[in-house]
Amino acid sequence: MEIIAALIAGGCIGAVLGFVGAGGAMLTVPILIYIFDFTPVEATTAALAIVCLAALSGVIPKALNKEILYREAFTIWSLGLITNVGASALSHRLPDRAITTGLAVVLISAATSMLLKPVERTHKRMSLPMLVGLSLLIGLITGFFGIGGGFVVIPILILGFGTPLATAAGTSLLIISINSATAFIGHYAVWNEISWHVPVTMAISAVAVAGFGSRIHTRLNPVTLKRSFAVLLYFIALFTIARTWIV
Secondary structure, eight states: OHHHHHHHHHHHHHHHHHHHSSOHHHHHHHHHHHTSOOOHHHHHHHHHHHHHHHHHHHHHHHHHTTOOOHHHHHHHHHHTHHHHHHHHHHHTTSOHHHHHHHHHHHHHHHHHHHHSOOOOOOOOOOOHHHHHHHHHHHHHHHHHHOOOOHHHHHHIIIIIHOOOHHHHHHHHHHHHHHHHHHHHHHTGGGGGGSOTHHHHHHHHHHHHHHHHHHHHGGGSOHHHHHHHHHHHHHHHHHHHHHHHHTO
16 A cells, blocks of 8 residues: 555656646655655655656656756756755754744745746846856755755746746756755765655656656646646645644
C-alpha cells in the first residue's frame, strides 16, 4: 500500500510540474510529512531529489520547443548560490515548527501569486537588480524549504516582463531542476537518515507524468489550472498551520 500511495503521490506532483510549471515541491513536502511520516528536514531533502528529476523530465520538451530563457535561468541559479547553499547548510538546525510554519507562509504566497491576473506587455529582458533580488530569494526558499522557486519566477516573468506563459513555465522548470540539485547536495548531512524507497518511487511516477504533462499542457485552460492549484495550496497551508500549532 505504501508503494501504491507513493506512485499516486508522485503522479500528482508530476502533473503539477508538467501542467503548471511550478509547485511540485509545495505538494511533495506536505505529502512526505503528513502521509509518509517524514520529519520536516527529511521531507525537504527528499523533495529536492524528487522535484529535480521531475522538473528535468519537463524541461526536455520545453527545450525542444525553444520555450526556455537560458540566460535568465542560469543567471538566477548562479546568483542564488549564496543563499541556496547557506540555507541548505542551516536547514537541519532549524526547529520543525520553524520549517513547517515557513512552508505554510510560502504556500500562501505562492497561491496568491497564481491568482494575479497577467498584464499584457511586450517581452523584455530582466534588469540586473531584479535578477539579483529574485535569485537570492529563490535560493533562500529552495535551501530552507526544499522548494524550487518556480512560483516566484513565473509571475515575475509574465507580469513584469510580458513573457509568454509557455516560455515562463519552461524557464521555471529549468530553474527548479538546477536549484533543487544544488540544494540537495547542500543537504548531504541528512541523506543517511532518509528511507529512500518512498522518494524513489514517487520520483519515478513524477518523472513519467511531468514529461507527459509538459507536452500536452497547452490543451488545457491555464487559468483554470492555476486557480484550482491555488485553492489546493491555501488548503494545504491552513492544514499545515493547524497541525503545527493546534493539533
